[in-house]
Amino acid sequence: MYIVGVDLGGTEIKVGLVDREKGIVRKVSRATEVDKGPDKIVENIALAIKEVAGDDDFEYVGIGSPGSIDRKKGIVRFSPNFPDWRDFHLTEKVSELIDKEIIVENDANAFTLGEWYFGKAKGSQNFIALTLGTGIGSGVVANGTFITGNNGIGAELGHIVIVPEGPMCGCGSRGCLESVASAKFVGLHARELAPRYPESLMIKFAGDINKIESKHVFKACEENDELAKIVVNETVEVLARAIGGYVHMFNPEMIIIGGGMSKAGETLFKPLRERTKKYVMVSFRGTYRIEQSDLVENAGILGAASAAIFSKGVE
Amino acid sequence: MYIVGVDLGGTEIKVGLVDREKGIVRKVSRATEVDKGPDKIVENIALAIKEVAGDDDFEYVGIGSPGSIDRKKGIVRFSPNFPDWRDFHLTEKVSELIDKEIIVENDANAFTLGEWYFGKAKGSQNFIALTLGTGIGSGVVANGTFITGNNGIGAELGHIVIVPEGPMCGCGSRGCLESVASAKFVGLHARELAPRYPESLMIKFAGDINKIESKHVFKACEENDELAKIVVNETVEVLARAIGGYVHMFNPEMIIIGGGMSKAGETLFKPLRERTKKYVMVSFRGTYRIEQSDLVENAGILGAASAAIFSKGVE
Numbered sequence: 069m070y071i072v073g074v075d076l077g078g079t080e081i082k083v084g085l086v087d088r089e090k091g092i093v094r095k096v097s098r099a100t101e102v103d104k105g106p107d108k109i110v111e112n113i114a115l116a117i118k119e120v121a122g123d124d125d126f127e128y129v130g131i132g133s134p135g136s137i138d139r140k141k142g143i144v145r146f147s148p149n150f151p152d153w154r155d156f157h158l159t160e161k162v163s164e165l166i167d168k169e170i171i172v173e174n175d176a177n178a179f180t181l182g183e184w185y186f187g188k189a190k191g192s193q194n195f196i197a198l199t200l201g202t203g204i205g206s207g208v209v210a211n212g213t214f215i216t217g218n219n220g221i222g223a224e225l226g227h228i229v230i231v232p233e234g235p236m237c238g239c240g241s242r243g244c245l246e247s248v249a250s251a252k253f254v255g256l257h258a259r260e261l262a263p264r265y266p267e268s269l270m271i272k273f274a275g276d277i278n279k280i281e282s283k284h285v286f287k288a289c290e291e292n293d294e295l296a297k298i299v300v301n302e303t304v305e306v307l308a309r310a311i312g313g314y315v316h317m318f319n320p321e322m323i324i325i326g327g328g329m330s331k332a333g334e335t336l337f338k339p340l341r342e343r344t345k346k347y348v349m350v351s352f353r354g355t356y357r358i359e360q361s362d363l364v365e366n367a368g369i370l371g372a373a374s375a376a377i378f379s380k381g382v383e
Numbered sequence: 384m385y386i387v388g389v390d391l392g393g394t395e396i397k398v399g400l401v402d403r404e405k406g407i408v409r410k411v412s413r414a415t416e417v418d419k420g421p422d423k424i425v426e427n428i429a430l431a432i433k434e435v436a437g438d439d440d441f442e443y444v445g446i447g448s449p450g451s452i453d454r455k456k457g458i459v460r461f462s463p464n465f466p467d468w469r470d471f472h473l474t475e476k477v478s479e480l481i482d483k484e485i486i487v488e489n490d491a492n493a494f495t496l497g498e499w500y501f502g503k504a505k506g507s508q509n510f511i512a513l514t515l516g517t518g519i520g521s522g523v524v525a526n527g528t529f530i531t532g533n534n535g536i537g538a539e540l541g542h543i544v545i546v547p548e549g550p551m552c553g554c555g556s557r558g559c560l561e562s563v564a565s566a567k568f569v570g571l572h573a574r575e576l577a578p579r580y581p582e583s584l585m586i587k588f589a590g591d592i593n594k595i596e597s598k599h600v601f602k603a604c605e606e607n608d609e610l611a612k613i614v615v616n617e618t619v620e621v622l623a624r625a626i627g628g629y630v631h632m633f634n635p636e637m638i639i640i641g642g643g644m645s646k647a648g649e650t651l652f653k654p655l656r657e658r659t660k661k662y663v664m665v666s667f668r669g670t671y672r673i674e675q676s677d678l679v680e681n682a683g684i685l686g687a688a689s690a691a692i693f694s695k696g697v698e
Contacts, residue, residue, distance in 0.1 A: 208632070213526045218671075349539070350555055
């Protein structure tokens with residue numbers, strides 16, 4: 069039977085009817101309408117689920133959301149997308165409108181499970197998943213086990229300190245990976261340096277020096293822009309150092325990278341593969357691949373559905 | 384029934400008769416006699432096993448050895464203790480003299496399994512084991528699984544780069560943890576700096592500036608020696624950074640530290656616990672403990688026996 073996957077974003081709710089073998093068979097999207105309050109958001113989720121299911125029955129619903137999630141209690145502790153949610157009983161609220169079991173999971177865990185069931189890591193026993201977006205999310209499967217740790221909060225690879233004297237991160241550390249390699253930081257760093265490079269193509273691409281984002285940096289880098297090359301080089305350096313660490317930790321066969329910044333493709337991946345060698349000892353050479361996620365726009369829906377599948381199967 | 388654990392060192396072979404519940408019931412030791420060649424070493428191992436067993440029967444034998452071990456084939460690929468061994472079929476050779484199944488395992492993995500079955504991590508589902516000796520060995524149990532990775536070479540925490548522009552390590556990287564926090568490095572670093580601190584107690588304790596080892600550094604640190612405090616402080620800093628990373632990766636309940644340098648006790652552990660907080664984000668505070676191994680001189684024998692128990696149970 070089908071599973072419904074809900075990718076709960078701050079502006080849009082994407083919902084898919086998912087078949088375990090075939091993936092997404094149908095999908096719809098709806099505005100989240102955050103400004104109209106929690107009840108309206110829950111109503112929109114329910115309407116989208118009903119719309120996507122139509123006359124087809126489904127087993128259960130997985131919801132993927134950014135933020136701190138208590139998957140066992142079905143609670144969103146807090147989420148950057150919904151600033152007024154504090155310990156919000158999302159699954160309880162949705163199940164008042166949809167008479168099925170509802171599972172909620174952190175979007176990074178969902179992404180990892182989505183790659184495991186539907187992506188390049190399908191069937192893998194050892195891989196790492198990273199999402200390079202506004203923040204950096206991550207998940208780990210090691211020796212066939214989805215690693216969550218003693219309190220279920222492990223695999224926070226984005227908050228490991230990589231540059232000890234680096235910039236302050238929201239997590240309270242200096243120089244954790246998220247603070248020096250997220251799309252948000254890449255945009256910020258480029259905007260800081262741009263006044264020294266007034267001819268930089270990234271300014272042209274963005275239209276305004278204050279509107280430079282990571283996508284403009286990578287686009288300019290493709291055109292051999294000097295400042296863009298500097299920023300991409302710095303980003304690749306810290307990512308390579310981090311990934312080198314993961315390789316020694318987990319001996320994974322694959323590191324799969326998704327999220328907005330992964331769309332830069334080979335402009336990011338080619339130097340990243342090259343540079344990572346510097347941080348990996350000889351016995352690990354050739355044991356791992358660094359791959360771009362190919363789930364793209366469907367990653368959120370498939371991840372949410374996968375979180376539900378995993379939850380039903382294991383817990 | 385009993386298991387025999389063999390701690391195969393470069394100068395001494397320690398062998399114990401081990402009960403799964405009670406631990407070591409009897410132990411003996413014998414000179415390794417490395418200079419007399421591989422056949423003599425194997426003979427000494429067999430003699431020690433027979434001596435420790437006496438009239439008691441035992442199920443199988445676990446051997447723990449430093450170096451690169453192929454546990455499936457029972458081969459020592461290479462070992463710092465036995466420079467002329469290359470792909471040495473240790474288990475085959477020993478079983479010619481002892482008619483039981485013989486299992487060989489890397490000493491760091493053995494240490495981890497020993498802590499799991501007999502040490503402070505007994506029954507834990509999530510912990511990290513580190514040995515701070517000449518090198519740095521490590522092992523990980525996450526979500527109840529002993530993590531070995533895709534090629535069985537994972538959990539090499541000692542070779543993760545911690546100081547990107549740090550000293551060259553034998554592994555080919557610069558500034559991996561082993562190159563900046565092993566007992567060997569601590570001694571070397573102290574000897575380099577000692578000429579600038581001719582009054583340092585570590586020189587007095589060692590008797591000669593060229594004989595300073597890590598134990599003299601920690602002993603001098605207890606006496607508030609200025610140079611010793613500098614060296615210990617630097618060591619604690621890189622260890623804290625490394626452990627902070629492990630906490631985010633694995634969300635372990637415990638990090639257990641053994642090996643020669645752990646004997647420094649609170650002189651090492653107190654500042655290490657304090658400093659690690661700097662590298663751990665708030666949600667992980669209070670989730671982990673940093674503990675000194677209490678297996679001490681028995682760690683090698685119990686680890687070797689545990690490697691055999693694990694191997695029989697899981698593979």
